[in-house]
Amino acid sequence: MTLRTWARALKRDAHVVWLCARDPRTPWAAKAVALLVAAYAFSPLDLIPDFVPVLGYLDDLILVPAGLWLALKLIPAQLLAEHRAAAEAVAARPISRIAAGAVLAIWAAAAIATALRAWSAAT
Template identity: 60%
Template sequence: MGEALLARARRAARRLKREVVALWFAARDPRTPWLARLVAAAVAAYALSPIDLIPDVIPGLGLLDDFLLVPLGILLALRLIPPDVMAEARAKAEAQADRPVSRAGLIVIVTIWLSAAGGFAWWILSTA
């Protein structure tokens, strides 16, 4: 029973990774509407970023983005992208041997963390 559940989880994780890479391709397709491009690019950049907005070491919240935010973002993007564009993007994602890495996602997340740290430091210093 446990092995079957683990195998299903692995298949689901592979599908999720393929969808993220497909969104990465779809965001660059000129036939994709601008709002869909924006959503797909944001989801792909975040999911392909080497670091998480919420680090996985934080108990409970750490995996929230992986199990909730990314799948919800994928669902939203899939509703906005034309099916023929997504089919082509999925084919490209299947053919892609290695997963791309989003430097833009990394920069955005580092900027958010640095801004939060700066804001927190400013708040501490202003209340002292």
């Protein structure tokens, strides 16, 4: 398995765990673990910030896969198969690069406008 395939599987499994956590048929223990793991996986905040050399990415490389493994073990197989199919359908949708570019252009324009306003106020 290549690194890219492994990363895509982790991303898909994080989505599967999130979907399972929101399903009322999921047992409460699995739901609690799934919510914690999905929240940590999708959160921009880390236990150890990514700018800390080596250790910053170590929590992402160890905690997320270990948490996903535990959550996937606790979720019933039938629910897992159902939500895995749903997650793969979402991943197969086309990505709009034009829309992404438009959003980036809006953010860049807002940042430039803010910088120009701050600079003109300072002078």
